[in-house]
Amino acid sequence: MRLETNEKHVNIxxxxxxxxxxxxxxxxxxxxxxxxxxxxxxGLSIVVEADKRDQGFGDSSASMEMILTNRHGEQSIRIMRNxxxxxxxxxxxxxxxxxxxxxVKGTAFLSYTHREGADDQWLYLPALKRVKRIASSxxxxxxxxxEFAFEDIASxxxxxxTYNYMKNETFDGREHFVVEFDPKDSKSGYxxxxxxxxxxxxxxxxxxxxxxxxxxxxxxxxxxxxxxLGQYWRADTWTMINHKTSKxxxxxxxxxxxxxxxxxxxxxxxxxxxxx
Amino acid sequence: xxxxxVLLTVLALTGSITIGVTGxxxxxxxxxxxxxxESPLYEKQEDLYLSLSTDIDYYHDWDNGDQRFEVSxxxxxxxxxxxxxxxxxxxxxxxxxxNRFELYAGVRQVFWGVTESAHLVDIVNQTDLVExxxxxxxxxxxxxxxxxxTDHGAYEIFILPGFRERTFxxxxxxxxxxxNVDQDNxxxxxxxxxxxxDYAFRWSHVIDVWDVGLSYFNGTDRTPxxxxxxxxxxxxLLTPYYRQIQQYGVDLQAxxxxxxxxxxxxxxxxxxxxxYFASVAGFEYTLVGLAxxxxxxxxxxxxxxxxxxxxxxSLQQNDxxxxxxxxxxxxxxxxxxxxxxxxxxxxxVMMSVEAxxxxxxxxxxxxxxxxxxxxVLGNPTYDLRNDSYARVEFNGYF
Numbered sequence: 001m002r003l004e005t006n007e008k009h010v011n012i013x014x015x016x017x018x019x020x021x022x023x024x025x026x027x028x029x030x031x032x033x034x035x036x037x038x039x040x041x042x043g044l045s046i047v048v049e050a051d052k053r054d055q056g057f058g059d060s061s062a063s064m065e066m067i068l069t070n071r072h073g074e075q076s077i078r079i080m081r082n083x084x085x086x087x088x089x090x091x092x093x094x095x096x097x098x099x100x101x102x103x104v105k106g107t108a109f110l111s112y113t114h115r116e117g118a119d120d121q122w123l124y125l126p127a128l129k130r131v132k133r134i135a136s137s138x139x140x141x142x143x144x145x146x147e148f149a150f151e152d153i154a155s156x157x158x159x160x161x162t163y164n165y166m167k168n169e170t171f172d173g174r175e176h177f178v179v180e181f182d183p184k185d186s187k188s189g190y191x192x193x194x195x196x197x198x199x200x201x202x203x204x205x206x207x208x209x210x211x212x213x214x215x216x217x218x219x220x221x222x223x224x225x226x227x228x229l230g231q232y233w234r235a236d237t238w239t240m241i242n243h244k245t246s247k248x249x250x251x252x253x254x255x256x257x258x259x260x261x262x263x264x265x266x267x268x269x270x271x272x273x274x275x276x
Numbered sequence: 277x278x279x280x281x282v283l284l285t286v287l288a289l290t291g292s293i294t295i296g297v298t299g300x301x302x303x304x305x306x307x308x309x310x311x312x313x314e315s316p317l318y319e320k321q322e323d324l325y326l327s328l329s330t331d332i333d334y335y336h337d338w339d340n341g342d343q344r345f346e347v348s349x350x351x352x353x354x355x356x357x358x359x360x361x362x363x364x365x366x367x368x369x370x371x372x373x374x375n376r377f378e379l380y381a382g383v384r385q386v387f388w389g390v391t392e393s394a395h396l397v398d399i400v401n402q403t404d405l406v407e408x409x410x411x412x413x414x415x416x417x418x419x420x421x422x423x424x425x426t427d428h429g430a431y432e433i434f435i436l437p438g439f440r441e442r443t444f445x446x447x448x449x450x451x452x453x454x455x456n457v458d459q460d461n462x463x464x465x466x467x468x469x470x471x472x473x474d475y476a477f478r479w480s481h482v483i484d485v486w487d488v489g490l491s492y493f494n495g496t497d498r499t500p501x502x503x504x505x506x507x508x509x510x511x512x513l514l515t516p517y518y519r520q521i522q523q524y525g526v527d528l529q530a531x532x533x534x535x536x537x538x539x540x541x542x543x544x545x546x547x548x549x550x551x552y553f554a555s556v557a558g559f560e561y562t563l564v565g566l567a568x569x570x571x572x573x574x575x576x577x578x579x580x581x582x583x584x585x586x587x588x589x590s591l592q593q594n595d596x597x598x599x600x601x602x603x604x605x606x607x608x609x610x611x612x613x614x615x616x617x618x619x620x621x622x623x624x625v626m627m628s629v630e631a632x633x634x635x636x637x638x639x640x641x642x643x644x645x646x647x648x649x650x651x652v653l654g655n656p657t658y659d660l661r662n663d664s665y666a667r668v669e670f671n672g673y674f
Contacts, residue, residue: 068607070607076637101634101637101640101673102302102637102638102673102674103304103634103640103673104609105302105673118533120482120531128387128412129385129414130387131387133390133487133529133531133536135534135535135536135562136531138534138562138564138572140565141564141565141572141605142605145605145606145607145608145609146607187564265373265425268425269482270425270430270480274344274371276300276335
């Protein structure tokens with residue numbers, strides 16, 4: 001699937017070259033050629049470009065603080081650390097280690113995302129020294145009691161959705177593509193997502209999530225981007241608001257690090273028991 | 277404690293002076309109260325037991341995370357049962373990573389297996405039975421083990437010097453056999469007794485939806501045979517007898533969408549007794565987002581079979597287990613596990629509820645209740661017929 005999208009991407013590039021060569025002569029034709037691109041094709045090409053710009057980061061790690069606010073304004077805090085390693089021919093491997101609340105300290109979550117089919121997930125329970133494989137179909141469930149679902153924080157793979165370009169929209173002084181993401185997996189908690197990707201750097205700034213009944217369920221706002229290794233953008237603040245429950249979760253990332261030199265051993269099922 | 281362990285600890289501590297170290301001290305204190313619903317069967321036993329426990333953990337990483345020293349100590353004080361006053365080194369080991377190879381030396385806890393209602397393949401650590409009768413609390417085991425991960429699975433070799441005896445409830449404790457266990461006159465089949473060096477191998481691998489493990493153990497059985505004996509005062513006691521065995525184990529889980537299919541089987545060859553096998557198999561099916569909520573409901577079905585006759589130690593020889601796991605997915609991580617099991621031969625019943633709920637960032641509470649019913653004379657649960665109980669524990673973390 002990734003190969004296919006790459007080929008598509010090459011075709012788009014080739015198209016751009018042609019456009020440059022003949023731009024003076026065939027402006028009219030070129031315009032009509034662009035018009036011929038369907039909204040599905042345009043949506044896919046935007047996502048493929050965004051994906052391409054994030055490829056090759058190798059590995060990353062960060063600390064995460066999650067602030068849960070209920071409808072009465074009461075807060076509780078989760079503290080976690082996260083490690084991710086890119087895979088050549090598959091989705092990323094990632095691990096989350098919990099530090100707070102203290103009763104879950106030492107719990108570690110490992111996932112292998114796949115381009116096709118269900119992801120593999122394991123959980124390490126420190127009290128029993130036990131590593132448990134867990135069903136990955138539970139992707140629509142809340143993550144640590146927050147307003148984020150597992151599928152909201154999991155590694156996103158191009159092949160897991162179909163796309164439809166909707167429009168351009170400007171906010172906060174930036175222009176964005178608005179692309180509809182339709183999950184292929186029937187286990188997803190969403191009928192669709194509206195994803196706002198800026199036209200300059202292809203970063204996701206906002207996502208509207210629609211539930212299976214088609215109603216607006218949640219809105220994610222992403223901010224405080226920094227660029228790493230001169231190329232990769234990472235946001236420090238993710239704010240998820242649930243419109244149905246008025247609950248809010250803010251996820252603050254700190255201490256982003258790249259080139260950690262992680263190996264498969266850092267993401268093995270057996271190494272979970274040592275993750276701290 | 278073994279000399280090798282002490283030496284390694286000293287080495288590890290010396291090593292920790294090196295720069296680039298990370299480490300942390302953490303732990304918890306537990307306050308527990310256990311109430312029994314029915315009058316005790318034996319004198320000295322009471323209706324209410326209170327106890328305090330603590331876990332203290334410290335670890336230290338250095339050499340860019342390629343070396344670790346870890347120590348984890350547990351202790352409990354009980355208001356009534358002397359045998360529950362105990363302390364144990366759960367872990368105290370040195371770990372080092374080489375290129376594709378890892379080495380552990382010291383005291384560790386290792387868990388093998390996949391099923392919920394029985395832990396057949398899990399043989400490395402001795403059960404700390406005074407902590408819980410579910411067999412999930414374990415004593416630390418001295419070991420040297422290597423870990424080698426390849427594309428076709430992980431290979432582990434365990435050398436296990438120093439046998440740990442199972443802990444048993446004392447005379448004043450509840451949940452004990454009608455006849456007291458004589459913990460001072462344990463008998464071993466091996467002339468080397470506790471110094472017998474056991475060993476084990478394990479291969480484990482993930483193949484698509486399958487998690488597979490094959491294991492072999494050779495040494496002193498962790499489960500003793502309780503033999504009625506008489507002491508000098510002609511009182512009848514149960515003397516633990518530890519045999520030499522070989523155990524072959526298979527554990528298998530297939531995780532497919534909302535289903536987790538699980539199986540554990542062991543074949544046991546005692547040195548001087550008849551071979552037997554035991555198996556537990558079943559599934560857990562999860563109803564995700566129950567009735568439009570964010571709660572998940574897991575349905576657990578397992579069947580336990582043991583080839584041995586009823587008169588041996590196993591409680592689980594022809595039993596069906598039904599359970600539900602209710603996970604609220606709320607901010608307080610509330611979880612309830614309800615399990616019922618029945619023996620198809622004698623209709624004895626055991627029911628248990630385990631629940632956890634977070635109170636604050638540093639306090640949590642857990643509740644455990646068990647009911648023993650239909651116990652008939654001759655069944656091991658007959659001794660527990662008056663011991664249905666509820667236990668509440670508060671844990672504070674630091």
